[in-house]
Amino acid sequence: MSTKNTDVLIVGSGIAGMQAALDIGDSGLNAVIVEKSPSIGGKMISLSKVFPTLDCASCITTPKMAASSHHPRVDIYTYTEVKEIKKVSDGFEAVIIKKPRFVIESECISCKKCEEVCPVYVKDEFEYGLGVKKAISIPFTNAIPQFPVLDESKCIRCGACARVCPKDCIDYLQKPEEINIKSKAVIISTGYEITPMDAKKEYNGTKLPNVISSLQAERLLAPHGPYGKFLRPSDGKIPDSIAYVQCAGSRDESIGIPYCSRVCCMYAIKQAMLLSGMLPLSEITIYYMDIRAFGKGYEQFYNQARAMGINFVKAKVAKITEDEEHNPILRIDRQEDGSKPQEVKHDIVVLSQGLVPSTKNFFGLELEINEYGFINQPQKTLSPAKTNIEGVFVAGVASGPKDIPDTIMEAGSAAVEVINYVKSVKVGS
Amino acid sequence: MSKPKILIITTNHSSYPGANAVGQARLSYGSNTYIIRVPDPVMFPEDFYIRAFEKGIAGIIIMSSGSDCPYEGAYERLSKRIQNVYNIMKQKNININRLKLTTICTVCKEAFLKEISDMEKVVQNVN
Amino acid sequence: MEENKIYEKEHTINENYRQKPKVAVYVCHCGGNISDVVDVKKVAEELSKYHDVAISREYAFMCSSTGQDYIVEDIQKNGINRVVIAACSPALHELTFRGALQRAGLNPYLYEHVNIREQVSWVHKNDKEGATKKAISLVKAGVEKVLRQDPLNSIRVEAVKTVAVIGGGVSGMRAALSVAKNGLNAVIIEKSDKLGGKLNRSGNVYPTGEKAISVAENLSKEVLSSDKIKVYFNSEITFVSGYVGNFQINVKRKNGEYEKIKAGAIIIATGFDNYKPYEGEYGYGLNKFVLTLPEFIEALEKSGPGKFNYNGKDINSVSFIHCVGSRQIDGIDKPGKNGKINEYCSRVCCTSLINTANNLKTKYPDVEVFDIYTDIRTYGMDHESYYKEASKNDVIFFRRPLEERPSVEFDGAKIKIKTKDVLTMNEDMEIETDMVVLGVGMVPNDITDLVEYMKLPKSSDGFLQEVHPKLRPVEVANNGIFIAGTAQGPMDILESLQASNTAAVKAAALLASGDIPLDPFVAVVDEDKCTGCEKCPKECSYSGALTMIEKEVNGKKKKVAYVNAALCKGCGACAAVCEPRAINVAGWSLDQFDAMVEAIAKE
Structure with missing residues (x-):
């Protein structure tokens, strides 16, 4: 087993992990990022545009991805799981497992020939199941690194990719590789998942084809999305009437998630604005409890959306069903004009899901988490990035939901604390 | 006689990567297109475009970074400058549709192709 | 003013480039990715005839070590002094090939990368002839470019390893501490005689419940005991000059003496001010029982046990009004002195108001509490529980429509609030209350002079404007100047601390090596x-x-x-x-x- 020494081990390469790595590297220390997916970039790289500037998300993320991957003091292991992290006398020892791509990375020239000839189509996770890709493929257009991954469970071993590869780098027998990482400190930036589609049974999120997740909606709206258009999944129809259900997975005791997820109001407003640009004739309604447009420029963004004619309706959505043509039917309780429940039909419904931690298992580290699984910050008013374990820091949504600007701030904060910590232990040793 | 040539001016920041994304997706367009990249097209004086037309370039598409432009005030300056170029083109009797200022992002593949096909229509009649 | 040196760090070892140009052209097959479409042999052959081209080759994989060895050998043995490679996108291998030039002793910028994969072979699959012709033209253009290329050297500017922090509130202190722990010197320039800023006044901090003043004290103790931080109290900035690595800040001390502070970077932590209601805004200034939230927090802290008594009156009911001076709407709210309304949300007031309402209920459970809002924005991880607690505490909520404003009227000793309430089907409600608390928002501190001296950009809300909220969230357009905390916009204390740390890491990284590398372009x-x-x-x-x-x-x-x-x-x-x-x-x-x-x- 090979061993790699570094100053800081960063788990997770979303915007938080990348930003922390860049700040650490720029300050003269070394960092290793471990990412379980085949590409760095996290959730942000899959988004369409981002609020409140409406920059294309990929245009903001790709430079950070490129900078991380080219940084002389940042090493990245993608498609790699963390098996365990142990605190030892002089820092931390981690064991990571590099999963086989079945492609010899040092030889691959990212030409996609294997992908072109592969006869097997599989669901594309990057498109959140909306599109398909080949069983051997580069994960997405601007993935870093640009190496294909062979889906072992779907591959039929036809050998087409191996035959066409100009560098002869398909290796069906590639084995997982264990690597030891020794570091002085650790940053946990493991991010989030959105609340599951079936979290709220009444919404039938997994049963109704035209009730989609907010991340699927992001892909439909992205300039490089799966269909290149905003179509509804059941019949490919361009929707005339689109509804957003806010707090579908937040502020809801009944599903065990009483907290506010902070981003859903804003991403719904953003998606609504993009949709209204894309489908000017469509009607877009946002059902909400409170609009939480609290960040810099957010209230102005909300006002802009209202001015564009997006309907904001103060109502709780009690239930979602559908008619025989798969048109979703919402049962709503309006706060304004009458308290009688109503039924409203839309062509497609987007659930504005909340954020939940992506993992509650921290590789053997006994991190204190709150009752929802987010990492506690015991010294909030003194050193906000610190966790209960000396030398372990947290950045981004792993400590609680937050938007991209706040995540980037936290990543910088974690970076300075980790740098100063590493400097102090280095002096001490 | 070869096809009329289209010069595409891209930016390091957004449209050059955007052109790469078109290639990565294996989409296709005409080979009469020539992409050059710059930090920002604001560096070109009015006569740069005129000279290019005089040298035989049939159409020019400036793919700027628009609101994603990393340089302060550059986009405003650029659009003003292009207005000047249009005025000169009118004086010189050059069809102003042969020059187009647009914005292309790093993943705007469809928009990239559309700009080229629009310009193809314009330059078909140029000679 | 004495200036620090800006100098070029030489890359050039080999002086070959001064001689007659000898260009080498390499055309990469990319294992068929290019050569299946582009006739690479023809490209190389055409180019070998082109002016100033001494060597023109094609090879299967230029990025491989064999490919790179060709380049090194041609430079070292064959006197090549400029290189053009036609291959994949420069995003992939421009740096690889520049490295090869450097290894061979040639300035790495005497190199031109021509993209004939992503922008030729992959997009002209069905037009091999056209693709080949285009590739030839593009490589020729590449040769023309490299012939006119000067060697470039990285430019470096010597930096003073001190960070000047303007403002000694929670943000300024946190930034200075993080910078100092990083090994740099920090100077805090504070206009008052005390560190801590607004924290010296307000009550408790959510969501930790600590006393604000003790948060300030904890930080200031650390600051004052650090031998790397110098604090200038009672000091006013009279001018700022210089540039990244080399700023000079002129300071006027209380005793009238002037001092010059040299700094490599500046962190602006000038904080915020509370919105001040105009006279008559919700009755403010007309009745002593209409208070702003900070005034109320102080009153509540000072009041004794038993009954809540304020200004000689027993207070049996308190009404909180949200969004005073925030989320203003054109035509509905009166513009401020600058003629502008505050369209933005002040972010902290909802939680702060509700936190205070809960504190009031805890201290005086019998006081009736009303809360008039339009959206409750308790967005933080633990904030929502305050909202829930308030409901449990029997705080009575009225939700006004977004574009309606409550009115506060006085009838002798009585105070009446009239508001529409969405929760009861838009009924007009009248609330009789003993006290009104205005949830005032945050406004930017008046830092006109600093804005002028440093040419700082402001956003439409009047706070300082970062370059980009995601790419460069704590930097302003001027290199070497950073923003920490609420000078940038409303934030709570924890968010200010995080933002200040971010400003610190950027300043520290900038000054880490003692000289700042600048882009040669x-x-x-x-x-x-x-x-x-x-x-x-x-x-x-x-x-x-x-x-x-x-x-x-x-x-x-x-x-x-x-x-x-x-x-x-x-x-x-x-x-x-x-x-x-x-x-x-x-x-x-x-x-x-x-x-x-x-x-x-x-x-």
Whole structure:
């Protein structure tokens, strides 16, 4: 087993992990990022545009991805799981497992020939199941690194990719590789998942084809999305009437998630604005409890959306069903004009899901988490990035939901604390 | 006689990567297109475009970074400058549709192709 | 003013480039990715006939070590002094090949990368002939460009390893501490006689419940005991000059003495001010029982046990009004002195109001509490529980429509609030109350002078404007100046701490090595050609980057354009207006592009 020494081990390469790595590297220390997916970039790289500037998300993320991957003091292991992290006398020892791509990375020239000839189509996770890709493929257009991954469970071993590869780098027998990482400190930036589609049974999120997740909606709206258009999944129809259900997975005791997820109001407003640009004739309604447009420029963004004619309706959505043509039917309780429940039909419904931690298992580290699984910050008013374990820091949504600007701030904060910590232990040793 | 040539001016920041994304997706367009990249097209004086037309370039598409432009005030300056170029083109009797200022992002593949096909229509009649 | 040195760090080892140009062209097959479409042999052959090309080869994988060895060998043995490689996108291997040039002892910028994969073979699959022709033209253009390329060296500016922090509130203290722990010196410039800023007044901090004043004390103890931090109390900034690595801040002390502080970077932590309601706004100033939230927090803290007594009156009911001075709407709310409304949300007031309402209920459970809002924005991880607790505490909520405002009226000793309430089907409600608390928002502190001295950009809400909320969230356009905390916009204490740490890490990284590397792609002036016409500085967006100076050129005094490489961003706006082409962005000159277009246009 090979061993790699570094100053800081960063788990997770979303915007938080990348930003922390860049700040650490720029300050003269070394960092290793471990990412379980085949590409760095996290959730942000899959988004369409981002609020409140409406920059294309990929245009903001790709430079950070490129900078991380080219940084002389940042090493990245993608498609790699963390098996365990142990605190030892002089820092931390981690064991990571590099999963086989079945492609010899040092030889691959990212030409996609294997992908072109592969006869097997599989669901594309990057498109959140909306599109398909080949069983051997580069994960997405601007993935870093640009190496294909062979889906072992779907591959039929036809050998087409191996035959066409100009560098002869398909290796069906590639084995997982264990690597030891020794570091002085650790940053946990493991991010989030959105609340599951079936979290709220009444919404039938997994049963109704035209009730989609907010991340699927992001892909439909992205300039490089799966269909290149905003179509509804059941019949490919361009929707005339689109509804957003806010707090579908937040502020809801009944599903065990009483907290506010902070981003859903804003991403719904953003998606609504993009949709209204894309489908000017469509009607877009946002059902909400409170609009939480609290960040810099957010209230102005909300006002802009209202001015564009997006309907904001103060109502709780009690239930979602559908008619025989798969048109979703919402049962709503309006706060304004009458308290009688109503039924409203839309062509497609987007659930504005909340954020939940992506993992509650921290590789053997006994991190204190709150009752929802987010990492506690015991010294909030003194050193906000610190966790209960000396030398372990947290950045981004792993400590609680937050938007991209706040995540980037936290990543910088974690970076300075980790740098100063590493400097102090280095002096001490 | 070869096809009329289209010069595409891209930016390091957004449209050059955007052109790469078109290639990565294996989409296709005409080979009469020539992409050059710059930090920002604001560096070109009015006569740069005129000279290019005089040298035989049939159409020019400036793919700027628009609101994603990393340089302060550059986009405003650029659009003003292009207005000047249009005025000169009118004086010189050059069809102003042969020059187009647009914005292309790093993943705007469809928009990239559309700009080229629009310009193809314009330059078909140029000679 | 004495200036720190801006100097070039030489890359050049080999002086070959001064001799007659000898260009090597390499065409990569990319294992069929290029060569299946582009006739690479023909490209190499055509180029071997082109002027100034000494070597023209094609090879299966230029990026492989064998491919790179060709380049090194040709430079070292065959006197090649400029290189063009036609291969994949420069995003993948431009740096790889520059590295090869450097290993061979050639300046790495005497290199041109031509993309014939992503932008030729992959997009012209069905037009092999056209693709080949296009590739030939593009490589020729590449040769033209590299022939006009000067070697570039990285520019470095010596930096003072001190960070000046303006403002000694929670943000300034946190930033200074993080900078100091990083090994740099920090100077805090504070206008009052005390550290802690607004924290010296307010009650408890959510969501930790700590006393604000103890948070301030914890930080200030650390600051004052650090031997790397110097605090200037009672100090006023009278001028700021210089640039990244090399700022000078003139400070006037209380005793009237002036002092000059040198700093490599500046962190602005000037904080916020509370919105001050105008007289009569919700009755403020007309009745002593209408208070702003900070005033109420103080009153509540001072009041004794038993009954809540304020100003001689027993208080049995308190009404909180949200969004005073925030989320204002044109035509509904009265503009402030600057003629503008505050459209923004102040972010902290909802939680702060509700936290205070809960504190009130805990201290005086019998006091009735009303809360008039339009959206409750308790967004933080633990904030929602305050909202829930308030409901449990029997706080009575009224939800006004977004565009309606409650009115506060006085009837003798009585205070009446009238509001529409969405929760009861838009009914008009009347609340009788003993006290009104206005949830005032945050407004920017008046830092007009600093804005002027440092040419700081402001956003439409009047707070300081970062370059980009995601790419460069704590930097302003001027290199070396950072923002920490609420000078940038409303934030709570924890968010301010995080933001300040971020400002600290950027400043620390900038000054880490003692000299700051700058991009070589900045404007350069050919002083022989410069006519001193003064057109170019007018085009420049970056203050101080491009100026006119008097200088002796070839024994004659003349006025020429001067570029401060530390301030120039290399956009090239100046180049466009220079008729004699005396100013250009290094590596991207107009002569290069003219020649490229020429090569492309030619058959």
